[in-house]
Amino acid sequence: MINRLIARIQQTGAPIVVGLDPMMKFIPPQIQEAAFALHGETLEGAAEAIWQYNKGIVDAVCDLIPAVKPQIAMYEQFGVPGVIAFKKTVDYCKEKGLVVIGDVKRGDIGSTSEAYAVGHLGRVQVGQNTCCGFDEDFVTVNPYLGSDGVKPFIKVCREEKKGIFVLVKTSNPSSGELQDKLVDGRPVYELVGEQVAAWGEECMGDSYSYVGAVVGATYPEQGRILRQIMPRAFILVPGYGAQGGRGADLVHFFNRDGLGAIINSSRGIIAAYQQEKYAGYGAANYADASRAAVLDMREDIARALASAGSGR
Amino acid sequence: MINRLIARIQQTGAPIVVGLDPMMKFIPPQIQEAAFALHGETLEGAAEAIWQYNKGIVDAVCDLIPAVKPQIAMYEQFGVPGVIAFKKTVDYCKEKGLVVIGDVKRGDIGSTSEAYAVGHLGRVQVGQNTCCGFDEDFVTVNPYLGSDGVKPFIKVCREEKKGIFVLVKTSNPSSGELQDKLVDGRPVYELVGEQVAAWGEECMGDSYSYVGAVVGATYPEQGRILRQIMPRAFILVPGYGAQGGRGADLVHFFNRDGLGAIINSSRGIIAAYQQEKYAGYGAANYADASRAAVLDMREDIARALASAGSGR
Numbered sequence: 356m357i358n359r360l361i362a363r364i365q366q367t368g369a370p371i372v373v374g375l376d377p378m379m380k381f382i383p384p385q386i387q388e389a390a391f392a393l394h395g396e397t398l399e400g401a402a403e404a405i406w407q408y409n410k411g412i413v414d415a416v417c418d419l420i421p422a423v424k425p426q427i428a429m430y431e432q433f434g435v436p437g438v439i440a441f442k443k444t445v446d447y448c449k450e451k452g453l454v455v456i457g458d459v460k461r462g463d464i465g466s467t468s469e470a471y472a473v474g475h476l477g478r479v480q481v482g483q484n485t486c487c488g489f490d491e492d493f494v495t496v497n498p499y500l501g502s503d504g505v506k507p508f509i510k511v512c513r514e515e516k517k518g519i520f521v522l523v524k525t526s527n528p529s530s531g532e533l534q535d536k537l538v539d540g541r542p543v544y545e546l547v548g549e550q551v552a553a554w555g556e557e558c559m560g561d562s563y564s565y566v567g568a569v570v571g572a573t574y575p576e577q578g579r580i581l582r583q584i585m586p587r588a589f590i591l592v593p594g595y596g597a598q599g600g601r602g603a604d605l606v607h608f609f610n611r612d613g614l615g616a617i618i619n620s621s622r623g624i625i626a627a628y629q630q631e632k633y634a635g636y637g638a639a640n641y642a643d644a645s646r647a648a649v650l651d652m653r654e655d656i657a658r659a660l661a662s663a664g665s666g667r
Numbered sequence: 668m669i670n671r672l673i674a675r676i677q678q679t680g681a682p683i684v685v686g687l688d689p690m691m692k693f694i695p696p697q698i699q700e701a702a703f704a705l706h707g708e709t710l711e712g713a714a715e716a717i718w719q720y721n722k723g724i725v726d727a728v729c730d731l732i733p734a735v736k737p738q739i740a741m742y743e744q745f746g747v748p749g750v751i752a753f754k755k756t757v758d759y760c761k762e763k764g765l766v767v768i769g770d771v772k773r774g775d776i777g778s779t780s781e782a783y784a785v786g787h788l789g790r791v792q793v794g795q796n797t798c799c800g801f802d803e804d805f806v807t808v809n810p811y812l813g814s815d816g817v818k819p820f821i822k823v824c825r826e827e828k829k830g831i832f833v834l835v836k837t838s839n840p841s842s843g844e845l846q847d848k849l850v851d852g853r854p855v856y857e858l859v860g861e862q863v864a865a866w867g868e869e870c871m872g873d874s875y876s877y878v879g880a881v882v883g884a885t886y887p888e889q890g891r892i893l894r895q896i897m898p899r900a901f902i903l904v905p906g907y908g909a910q911g912g913r914g915a916d917l918v919h920f921f922n923r924d925g926l927g928a929i930i931n932s933s934r935g936i937i938a939a940y941q942q943e944k945y946a947g948y949g950a951a952n953y954a955d956a957s958r959a960a961v962l963d964m965r966e967d968i969a970r971a972l973a974s975a976g977s978g979r
Contacts, residue, residue: 376779379792387794396794428779432786433793434800438750460775462809464839464905467688467740474744480691481745482699482708488746497774499811499834501841522811527776529813532862536855538848543855546848593776 356492356517357560357567357589360454361614363421369653370614372456372591373416373645374621375444376426377405381626383638386411402436405429408641409444412625413451415642419649422454422492424591424619445491455491456591460522462497462504469507476519477511493518495569495591498547505554509566513558518565518589521554523547523581526571526594544570544577548584555588563589563615572604572618579607582615590616596623596652602659609660618656624648668804668829669872669879669901672766673926675733681965682926684768684903685728685957686933687756688738689717693938695950698723714748717741720953721756724937725763727954731961734766734804736903736931757803768903769803772834774816781819788831789823805830807881807903810859817866821878825870830877830901833866835859835893838883838906856882856889860896867900875901875927884916884930891919894927902928908935908964914971921972930968936960 364370379387382404390404413423425448430441448455461471473479474488496508496519508519524534524544534544548568555564564587570578572594582590590608595601595618608616627633628644636644676682691699694716702716725735737760742753760767773783785791786800808820808831820831836846836856846856860880867876876899882890884906894902902920907913907930920928939945940956948956 378782391794396796398791398793398798398800401791401793401798426775426779426782428773428775428782428786432782432791432800434786434798434802435747435751435754437786437800439747442747460773460809461740463738463740463772464837467738470690470738470740470744474740474746474749479710479713479744481710481713482703484708486710486713486746488710488744488749490746497772497809497811499809499845500837500839501844501846503839503841525776525812527812527815529815532813533811533855533859534813536848536850536858538850543845543848547845550844 356454357563357565360421360589360617361563363454364614364617367419367421368657369420369649370617370656371420371649371652372422372424372617372619373412373420373624373649374424374426374458374593374619375409375412375625376429376621377408377625378429379404381622381629382408383628383641385639398433398436401433402440405433405437406440406443410447411642412645413448413453415646416624416649417451417453419646419653420453422456422617423448424456424458426458426621442489445489454493456493456495456520457489457491459494460497461494462500464500465503465507468504472508472511476508476517477515493520495520495522497522498550502550502554509554509558512565518567520567520569520591521547521551523551523568524570524574524577526573530571545580545584548581551588552585555585559587563587567591569593570608573599575604575607582607582610586610591619592616593619596620602655605656606659606663613660620652624652668766669875669877672733672901672929673875675766676926676929679731679733680969681732681961682929682968683732683961683964684734684736684929684931685724685732685936685961686736686738686770686905686931687721687724687937688741688933689720689937690741691716693934693941694720695940695953697951710745710748713745714752717745717749718752718755722759723954724957725760725765727958728936728961729763729765731958731965732765734768734929735760736768736770738770738933754801757801766805767803768805768807768832769801770807772807772809774809774812776812777815777819780816784820784823788820788829789827805832807832807834809834810862814862814866821866821870824877830879832879832881832903833859833863835863835880836882836886836889838885842883857892857896860893863900864897867897871899875899879903881905882920885911887916887919894919894922898922903931904928905931908932914967917968918971918975925972932964936964
């Protein structure tokens with residue numbers, strides 16, 4: 356799957372993942388009204404609205420991008436109907452040829468992580484059958500419980516040729532409270548980065564590992580260091596756009612082969628029509644605004660990489 | 668909700684939470700067969716089996732215990748039908764008067780943690796309505812992302828009078844890889860424990876805080892230290908029984924008021940009939956075996972607390 360992700364990045368020229376993180380306030384009124392007309396102002400109504408909204412965006416951008424990253428929290432907030440919309444979104448994106456990164460940030464003790472791994476990436480045994488639960492291509496994993504919380508995911512990745520991104524240095528302002536703490540003079544995120552590199556060796560694709568890392572665009576200097584610590588790990592980079600990361604910040608997340616990172620933007624793309632820059636599209640054409648925002652993001656990153664390439 | 672949990676602990680004399688963590692291998696054949704007859708060997712069949720299995724256990728033990736802790740991974744492994752079974756279990760346990768601790772170990776950047784908090788503990792806005800998603804009473808929270816990943820949960824706890832248990836020192840063998848790392852001579856779990864104590868002050872019930880902690884029974888010495896660092900935090904203690912924790916290990920997780928901790932047992936209770944000690948019940952009477960195991964666990968803890976009480 357890491358090979359497939361890389362092939363799609365090369366094909367599209369866009370190391371971009373669109374975060375499908377729907378919130379009601381992003382969803383154009385016409386979609387909300389139609390969904391509520393069907394199901395009322397209920398969880399089912401909300402779930403229908405986010406599904407229709409997602410579908411519009413996916414249809415508009417799927418030829419431009421390699422991957423999407425639905426954030427499951429944004430679906431769980433709508434309970435069971437929301438989770439059903441999550442699964443429909445995963446399936447639809449896969450039908451459209453997109454790589455699906457489930458941003459689930461799961462992680463638990465061994466046997467429990469195994470259940471998450473099986474449910475999100477693998478197959479579960481039911482009687483004589485094996486069945487797929489959510490069936491994403493990648494998921495994000497929280498390392499707080501140590502290697503026996505992560506290894507069950509790696510086992511399933513090896514069996515299914517799927518992948519994970521382990522949280523190393525997250526994009527949020529308070530990520531440093533724990534992740535930057537110094538252990539023998541070195542920050543926790545470096546130690547976790549070393550673990551990611553070690554886990555990744557057990558599980559290699561052609562040039563990169565199935566075991567990647569999450570490092571926020573908002574921490575470019577840490578990105579540079581982690582790039583060196585984990586040379587074969589793909590880095591999933593959130594925090595571009597709405598959280599403050601810019602194209603120029605991203606350069607050090609990439610290797611000299613021009614690969615090694617994939618940049619996420621969520622509301623910067625999916626709610627583009629609410630930004631001044633794309634307001635001309637209007638709510639009715641929200642998906643076209645998202646397409647324009649993807650094209651701009653692709654160019655911003657390409658320009659940053661080109662100017663860095665001539666500089667380094 | 669922390670007041671209610673404490674009241675129920677005092678009423679039952681059992682600082683015990685039963686982990687409803689169903690795995691197919693625990694489920695008696697007669698339940699599996701009936702479920703597969705209805706739905707085939709499918710995710711729906713598995714979900715029906717875990718729901719019926721849970722219901723039998725809850726019916727058999729609900730008068731003895733204050734709370735249950737369904738581990739959502741064990742449901743997510745069966746995809747959407749599994750999540751539906753999770754929600755049915757939550758609702759049923761609440762009907763039976765049990766406090767429900769959703770063991771979800773969520774945690775993310777601010778706006779995303781807010782969605783988890785809303786989905787699991789609060790209400791989400793849908794048009795003019797507010798709707799409940801999963802509606803547990805407590806959830807477990809992962810602190811790797813720092814305070815802006817935790818505070819949205821605390822906000823919802825304050826609004827809804829619900830609670831959280833933050834992972835501090837988990838019960839698994841590799842928990843020390845990150846949690847025991849020394850920062851200025853002190854382990855990470857102590858620093859997180861201090862944060863839990865500080866967060867908890869913002870959100871107090873009558874005698875304990877809505878913000879509790881998870882500390883594994885397998886680490887009694889760390890439990891003793893953390894008990895002192897977080898005097899008003901309730902500690903959720905996994906790892907009793909199958910993971911190796913014993914009654915005597917639990918003493919230091921409690922305060923002198925005899926409160927302050929609630930001990931989880933999962934497979935030790937729900938799959939008791941598979942243990943030699945309770946094998947006489949047979950698979951047909953699996954729920955009676957669970958009841959017997961709860962009674963034994965209650966006595967084991969009471970004995971340990973009594974002998975410690977006379978000693979300290």
